[in-house]
Structures are given as structure tokens and as C-alpha cells.
Amino acid sequence: MTQIDSTKDNFYTQKRSMPPLGGYNLTFLKIEILRLLRNRRNIIFTIITPVVFYFMFGGGKSIHQKMGNGNASSYVMISLAVYGAMIATTATGASVAVERAAGWSRQLRITPLRPGAYIAIKISSALIMGVFPVVAVFVTGALNGAQMTFAAWIISGFVAIGGALVFVPFGLFAGYLMPSESVMQILGPVLAILAFVGGLFVPMAFLNSTFRNIAKFTPAYGIGEIARSPMMGHGFDIASVANVIIWMAIFAFGAAMLFRRDTGRV
Amino acid sequence: MSNSVAGSSALAIDLVGLKKSFGTLCAVDNMNLQIKPGEVVAFLGPNGAGKTTTIDMILGLLPPDEGNVSIFGYSPSQAVARGYLTAVMQSGGLLKELSVVETVRLISTLFAQSLSVEEVLHRAGIDTIANQRVGKCSGGQQQRLRFALALLPRPDLMILDEPTTGMDVEARRDFWKAIHQDSQEGRTIMFATHYLEEADAYADRIVLINKGRVIADASASEIKAMSSGRVVSADVVNPKIADIEKLPGVTSVEYRGNHIVINSTDSDTTARYLLNIANAKNLEITSHNLEDAFIALTTKDS
Numbered sequence: 011m012t013q014i015d016s017t018k019d020n021f022y023t024q025k026r027s028m029p030p031l032g033g034y035n036l037t038f039l040k041i042e043i044l045r046l047l048r049n050r051r052n053i054i055f056t057i058i059t060p061v062v063f064y065f066m067f068g069g070g071k072s073i074h075q076k077m078g079n080g081n082a083s084s085y086v087m088i089s090l091a092v093y094g095a096m097i098a099t100t101a102t103g104a105s106v107a108v109e110r111a112a113g114w115s116r117q118l119r120i121t122p123l124r125p126g127a128y129i130a131i132k133i134s135s136a137l138i139m140g141v142f143p144v145v146a147v148f149v150t151g152a153l154n155g156a157q158m159t160f161a162a163w164i165i166s167g168f169v170a171i172g173g174a175l176v177f178v179p180f181g182l183f184a185g186y187l188m189p190s191e192s193v194m195q196i197l198g199p200v201l202a203i204l205a206f207v208g209g210l211f212v213p214m215a216f217l218n219s220t221f222r223n224i225a226k227f228t229p230a231y232g233i234g235e236i237a238r239s240p241m242m243g244h245g246f247d248i249a250s251v252a253n254v255i256i257w258m259a260i261f262a263f264g265a266a267m268l269f270r271r272d273t274g275r276v
Numbered sequence: 277m278s279n280s281v282a283g284s285s286a287l288a289i290d291l292v293g294l295k296k297s298f299g300t301l302c303a304v305d306n307m308n309l310q311i312k313p314g315e316v317v318a319f320l321g322p323n324g325a326g327k328t329t330t331i332d333m334i335l336g337l338l339p340p341d342e343g344n345v346s347i348f349g350y351s352p353s354q355a356v357a358r359g360y361l362t363a364v365m366q367s368g369g370l371l372k373e374l375s376v377v378e379t380v381r382l383i384s385t386l387f388a389q390s391l392s393v394e395e396v397l398h399r400a401g402i403d404t405i406a407n408q409r410v411g412k413c414s415g416g417q418q419q420r421l422r423f424a425l426a427l428l429p430r431p432d433l434m435i436l437d438e439p440t441t442g443m444d445v446e447a448r449r450d451f452w453k454a455i456h457q458d459s460q461e462g463r464t465i466m467f468a469t470h471y472l473e474e475a476d477a478y479a480d481r482i483v484l485i486n487k488g489r490v491i492a493d494a495s496a497s498e499i500k501a502m503s504s505g506r507v508v509s510a511d512v513v514n515p516k517i518a519d520i521e522k523l524p525g526v527t528s529v530e531y532r533g534n535h536i537v538i539n540s541t542d543s544d545t546t547a548r549y550l551l552n553i554a555n556a557k558n559l560e561i562t563s564h565n566l567e568d569a570f571i572a573l574t575t576k577d578s
Contacts, residue, residue, distance in 0.1 A: 011384065014391050014430050024430060025389055026358040033386040041374065041382045048373050113368025120335055121386040122357040
């Protein structure tokens with residue numbers, strides 16, 4: 011952005027051009043993050059819940075149960091880091107609900123911001139917001155029994171954050187569907203159910219075979235499997251990757267449809 | 277001079293054959309409107325006349341069914357992307373969890389060229405509440421914040437959609453003072469309002485629309501005269517009634533006891549005749565107010 015000097019620049023000959031990158035910029039990103047961090051309910055949901063669940067689901071008591079390159083504590087820890095990142099990315103996408111309810115989307119439409127740059131801002135914010143719960147859960151785990159190889163810490167952390175991006179279009183979709191501030195109160199329980207059937211709360215091995223087969227088709231399953239694989243040390247199958255890609259495509263398509271419909275006055 | 281803005285076709289707003297229907301309802305019906313750079317235009321009409329639909333099409337928020345919108349020779353979205361055109365909306369459009377200065381800083385980053393954040397806060401008269409959360413600002417302060425956002429690229433054209441709705445008298449006056457001070461630069465302004473005194477006080481030109489069409493387009497005083505003219509009265513001895521009746525715009529003449537009362541849509545010519553030719557004294561011109569004209573014109577049409 012160049013600054014106009016109103017004492018020197020002539021009003022009519024003032025240079026006018028379009029912003030680079032469709033308006034995407036770091037100040038916008040920074041203010042977007044500040045906004046999300048100011049939402050206290052959001053922070054409790056995103057950071058406190060998965061940390062509390064770590065203790066509730068026995069993360070602190072499973073130290074001596076060895077699993078692959080780590081232990082059962084690290085299994086619980088990674089699963090809940092994925093859960094926290096899922097909430098963070100969904101909430102970031104769903105923040106569009108508040109923006110629409112407030113007419114902010116309309117305000118942005120009369121600025122040079124391009125829709126693609128706006129989506130890129132949402133994805134970048136989601137990535138950054140995903141870091142908070144993953145770090146919180148990993149620090150909690152590290153101090154309370156979770157053990158695994160160094161490489162597993164690093165890789166599973168990045169997979170949890172990156173994989174959770176699947177839920178950005180999910181949040182956007184819900185945000186366009188329900189333009190109100192209470193959208194996360196509905197999505198919170200939905201995410202808990204998805205986490206449960208996707209094997210983030212209870213290991214898949216504890217479930218019966220019918221349930222296990224259904225679980226493989228739910229959206230949280232693939233990310234959990236891939237995020238845990240460096241710790242488990244057995245790699246991941248193609249079905250998990252397909253699960254992530256297909257759900258990403260479904261959510262993105264739904265969000266894009268509603269985004270295009272969203273041209274009215276809200 | 278303003279032709280340098282965007283080449284040869286430098287009308288600030290050029291609406292040609294604009295049409296927009298919602299189902300069977302025709303909101304804008306073949307609207308033609310040309311606004312030159314530097315004009316301050318009030319856009320008047322009863323509720324449902326098509327003001328907001330027209331504004332949405334000018335801003336590129338709504339595609340027209342037929343016709344064309346050109347802003348300094350650009351399409352609306354191109355004009356918005358380059359900062360030629362900004363708007364102040366009636367309500368909404370702000371995030372209450374951000375502060376005033378954060379909101380301005382955020383929007384300023386979206387323009388390739390922008391005035392400084394400090395300057396627009398000052399011009400809009402909200403530099404003293406820069407760190408206040410938007411949610412804690414009064415309606416009038418929020419409206420000045422919207423105005424500050426619209427000032428950022430120093431636009432050539434600013435559209436205001438009923439900007440003072442819900443403000444008290446003092447807030448309205450302060451708001452218009454800020455707009456007025458700023459428009460000295462030569463900015464084109466188009467504002468929709470339903471406060472007729474605002475149109476009367478601040479606009480060079482009034483465009484009155486009803487049922488999606490322009491039904492009157494003139495200065496405030498011309499619009500007032502258009503409805504039923506003005507009343508010119510004076511003391512005069514032995515006037516030539518037949519000559520007066522032939523003056524342009526005269527619709528009725530009444531003469532009683534050396535006092536004449538003339539209804540005329542061209543009160544200037546009538547008055548000039550009375551003073552110069554008929555040696556009239558104590559001449560008075562009373563006009564119908566804009567509200568009378570507004571009601572007369574919009575009901576006549578329906």
C-alpha cells in the first residue's frame with residue numbers, strides 16, 4: 011500500500027491501481043487473528059477442552075503401555091491435538107457467520123479485496139489458530155507422560171495442523187448456512203461426535219467391527235490415522251489419504267456453492 | 277479537468293437503460309441517469325422506489341438484468357478495485373470486537389493507494405475514539421467510522437445510502453459537516469435520503485425516483501417549482517392582466533384591491549415583469565416546500 015499525501019497529490023491525477031495479491035496482506039491476517047483470539051468462548055473450546063480431555067481419557071495414566079515409537083499417552087495426545095486443531099479451523103471458517111450477520115462481508119465487497127484473497131486469509135488464519143491447541147496439548151502431553159521419537163513429535167504436530175484444514179470449508183459451509191453468532195454452539199457437539207466416530211476419543215481397536223467400518227468413512231478418521239502414523243510406526247493406508255481428500259472436496263464444494271449464492275443483502 | 281480521471285468517457289456515473297426485476301416485481305425500470313464529476317446529488321424516493329436496488333447496481337453488488345453501469349468509464353467492480361468508488365452504508369458492515377483504529381487500518385491495507393489512518397480518523401472526527409471498541413460506539417460514531425473507511429482511497433465518487441437514518445439532529449448535523457468539509461476537494465457525491473431537508477441543504481441536484489424510474493431531475497428549487505409552482509404576490513396599480521397571463525409559467529392570476537396574486541412555475545420571470553414593467557411594490561415569492569413537491573410528484577405518478 012502506498013500512502014496518498016493529500017497536501018501534495020492532486021486529487022484527479024492521483025495514481026490508482028489494484029492491490030497486489032487481491033488484497034491479501036499480513037496486517038489483515040494479524041487483525042483477523044486478534045479478532046479470533048478475543049473470542050473467549052472460542053479459546054476455551056479450542057485450547058482448554060482438548061487439554062482437559064487428555065486427562066479425562068487417561069492420557070496421564072497410560073505411560074507404561076508401549077505402542078510403536080511411543081506409548082498410549084502419546085496416542086491420546088495426538089488424537090486430541092487433531093481434535094483441538096479441528097475445532098480451531100472449523101471456528102475460523104465459521105467466523106464468516108458472524109461477519110455475514112454483522113454485514114462485514116458486504117462491507118468487504120465494496121473494497122478491492124478479491125474473494126480468493128479472502129479465502130486465503132481464512133485458510134492462513136486457520137493454520138495459525140490450529141497451532142495453539144496442538145502446542146497446548148503437546149506441552150501438556152510432554153509434561154504428563156507422552157513419549158515418542160523426536161521425528162514423531164514434529165511430523166504428527168504438522169499433520170494435525172495441516173490436516174485440520176479440511177475443516178475450514180466445513181466451518182465456512184456452516185457459516186454460510188447459519189448466519190449467526192451461535193453457529194459454534196451447534197458445531198461444537200457436531201465436532202465432538204465426528205471426533206468420537208472418527209476414533210479421536212476412543213481408539214479404533216476398542217470398537218466393534220461394524221462400527222469400525224462406518225468410522226472409516228467419517229471426516230475426522232483420516233487425519234487422526236495419518237497424524238498418529240509416525241508414532242505408531244506402521245505408516246498409513248491409502249484409504250486414510252482418500253478419506254481426507256474426499257471430505258476436503260465435499261466441504262469445499264458445499265462452501266463454494268453457498269459462497270456463490272451469498273450475493274444478497276445479509 | 278476531471279476528464280483525466282479515466283480517459284474520455286469521464287461521467288462519474290452513467291446509467292443506461294438499467295433494469296432489475298425480482299420475480300414479478302420490477303424494482304428498476306429502464307433507468308437513465310448521468311452524473312458529472314463534482315456534482316453533489318440527492319437520490320430521493322419513497323420506500324420501495326428502487327433507490328437501494330439502483331445503488332447496489334452502481335456498486336456492483338447486484339448485476340442488472342439489462343442496461344449498463346459505468347463509473348468514470350469503468351465497470352463498478354473495476355472502479356471499486358481501484359478506489360475510484362466507495363460507499364457508506366446505512367447500517368451494519370462493522371465488526372464490534374475490533375477497535376475503531378483497527379477497523380480503519382484493516383480496510384486501508386486493501387487499497388493500493390490510501391490516505392493515512394490518522395488522516396481519515398481526523399477528517400471523520402473520530403480521532404478521539406480511535407482505541408474504542410466498535411461495539412461501544414454510538415450510532416453516530418459508527419456512521420462516522422463508515423465514512424472514514426469510505427474516505428481511505430480518497431475516492432472520486434462516494435455513494436451514501438441513507439447515511440443519517442436513526443441519528444439525532446445533532447449527530448446528523450455533525451455528520452453532514454464532516455461530509456461537506458471533505459467534499460471541497462471536488463469529490464462527486466450521491467446520497468440517498470428520506471430527510472428532505474438534507475437533500476435541500478446539501479445537494480446541487482435532486483434526482484427523484486418512483487417505481488424504478490426517474491420522475492424529476494433538477495435543483496431543489498426547480499423541483500419545488502415543478503410540483504405546483506410558486507406564489508408571487510405584490511401591490512400593483514392597474515396591471516395589464518392579459519399580459520401577465522401570457523407570461524411563461526403563469527397558471528393563474530387573481531387581482532383584488534391593488535393586490536395581485538399569481539401562481540407561476542417561473543416565478544423569476546413573473547417577478548421581473550412585476551418589478552420592471554408594472555412597478556409593483558412589496559413583492560413576495562412564497563414557495564411550496566420540498567415535501568409538498570415530493571408528495572405531489574410521487575402521488576401524481578401513481
